[in-house]
Amino acid sequence: MNPIDRALGILLVLSAGKLVSATTLSERFTVSLRTIYRDVDRLIALGVPVEAERGAEGGYRLAGGYHQPPVALTRKETAALLVALAFVRGIRATPLASELETAESKLISALPKSAKDLLSRAERIIGIEPMAVDVFHHATQAPPVGEWQAALDGFMEGILAGCRVRFEHRNPARDEIREHEVEPYGILFDRNLWYLAGRSVDADDLRIYRADRLRNLTVTGLRFRAPKEFSVESLLGGAWLSRAMRRWAQEDGLAELRVTAEQARRLSQDWFYRHALFTPDGTGAVRVRLADTSAERLYPLLRWLGPGAELIAPEALRAGLAAELAAMAAAHGGAAP
Structure with missing residues (x-):
């Protein structure tokens, strides 16, 4: 059994939620204790929250609330995901950018050596041309900044947690900054800019916010339930812009x-x-x-x-x-x- 298969096997054993000793794992996979220690360290390096308890009755288990069953991907499926990651990396301010990097590392680590050597530097074989500057619509251009990334990540965290977010929004037309509390529903990408869709608590209406105009976004502890009928697809095809133009008017x-x-x-x-x-x-x-x-x-x-x-x-x-x-x-x- 190779190290990757064994690490996935250890993860599967720990997914049962019970405390498992290193000796038990060593006997199950017929390897030395030192090898088990290395396998566990490899899992931790990949972001798997393995907890260790010392002592005669100690062992390993997954952190509470964590469960990630192993996913078996073919070489072509993994390559397809890496192509998608290369495309997303060409976008300014990618949602959950740091998590994207660790996900890519996990995908590559699971590949056989021949494919790993080829895809560990996907930029050598995958080229993504960034969108050219639209001079005519200069107001839709924005340089990537740290606040933009933080707003995008925080909004995604609010969606995943089902919690409201609070932020400051800069309106360039009125040259003012206002605080908003929003129930985040979804995000969309249009012509090199990210837009955030959610229900404004004050206006009690669906609003669209440009991510680069948000500052100091925080996820609150106030939970909400997004309406089942909402789909970000309803905003595509410029529908969000048509809606916004009429409100701006x-x-x-x-x-x-x-x-x-x-x-x-x-x-x-x-x-x-x-x-x-x-x-x-x-x-x-x-x-x-x-x-x-x-x-x-x-x-x-x-x-x-x-x-x-x-x-x-x-x-x-x-x-x-x-x-x-x-x-x-x-x-x-x-x-x-």
Whole structure:
């Protein structure tokens, strides 16, 4: 019996919950006491909570509440999981990142030597190209920071424990920080950012929070039961963004554009702007209402749309846009050299 098989066998024996002496394990697996000590140390190094009691009636047992039966995986199944881990590692701020590393170590340690040599450095044979920066939607970009990872891990802990979480959320549109208490339901990943879904206790409504905007997240001792009908799949396909845009419109006001039907069609193909509010105005043009009223977002959008697009509101931004377009026209008014 090889060391891996023997370690799994020891784990299976200890899973019964009883105190088992090293001598009993030595006799069962027909190896020396020294070998049993090494096998137990190997289990502990892999994160298995083996407790030892000294004395004439001492021995080993698993820590209370722990039970992890051995899982038999084929070489291809293990390789498939390592490919998935390599993909996840390419994402900024991975949920439970430290646990992911120990899980990978356990998978690799269970492989035969030939496969272990090949897959112990999966990056040699598996390449994951990270998502390129989206310059047009710069507001959706965020550098990875420690607080982001801590918020993501804490939210996952709340989901697994069925406990509420409390955190501070930064709203860049209003330049304010508010404290929230949330019952965490699920997480989703969209265009290189993590979003956290849960019921806001104060608003009594499902809310979506960007993980990089959370600070000082803690898991409280208040337990809750997530509704059985909730599924994070209901938020995919941009449904979460459509829902959020309509809430932002109520909270922060609206920007309004008048565009041609062709420009409206182009906007409806964009992953972000397709969730705006589109209303034909009866003249062949389309009114488009957006939650973001900043010049930093609206001016580039109107330049991209080109002639036929008009900024209706906020009216205070019209003069600034006109001056910017006039300067561009002046720069391009002369004859080409």
